[in-house]
Amino acid sequence: MKKMKATAVCAVLGGCLLCSSCIGSFSAWNSLKDWNMGIGHKAVNELVFLAFHIIPVYEVAYLADVLVLNSIEFWSGSNPMADVGTEKVIHGEDGEYLVRTNEDGYTITKLGEVDHPLNLVYDAEKRTWNVVAEGKTYELMTMNEDGTVTYKQQDGTSTTVMPEWLKETVAV
Known part of the structure; x- marks a missing residue:
């Protein structure tokens, strides 16, 4: 019975994060992309881009945005990765x-x-x-x-x- 309640609570909390209707700013993914674009020559940018897809850096950043950062931004009204200091x-x-x-x-x-x-x-x-x-x-x-x-x-x-x-x- 306890396992069933724990599963239900996890499902509800997961649903809240996934169904927050927040497109968000995708600040982690965009920061990573902007960093890659600023490295230098386009051939180097492409190599880093491919490497970051083989080692799933882009995917992890995107997943962090979708599941955590954009939900925090939606519910709190502030972006946890705002460009403070730029x-x-x-x-x-x-x-x-x-x-x-x-x-x-x-x-x-x-x-x-x-x-x-x-x-x-x-x-x-x-x-x-x-x-x-x-x-x-x-x-x-x-x-x-x-x-x-x-x-x-x-x-x-x-x-x-x-x-x-x-x-x-x-x-x-």
């Missing part, structure tokens, strides 16, 4: 900026002006995006429970808007 250079109207991904947002620094970074920080508890600059914090927007977004204006007023996709689903 940096990209963005070309803006008035120069180039270095954007670094943090656990709770982004750090933006204008190239050549490393003393004055701008931090965009998400406060999950309050559901707000904030700007932190020169030791001061300013609230930019709040993600409301009803799907609307409240933007904070410089003069202290705020504006609440409903995204277009939400307007189509809500009877007005």
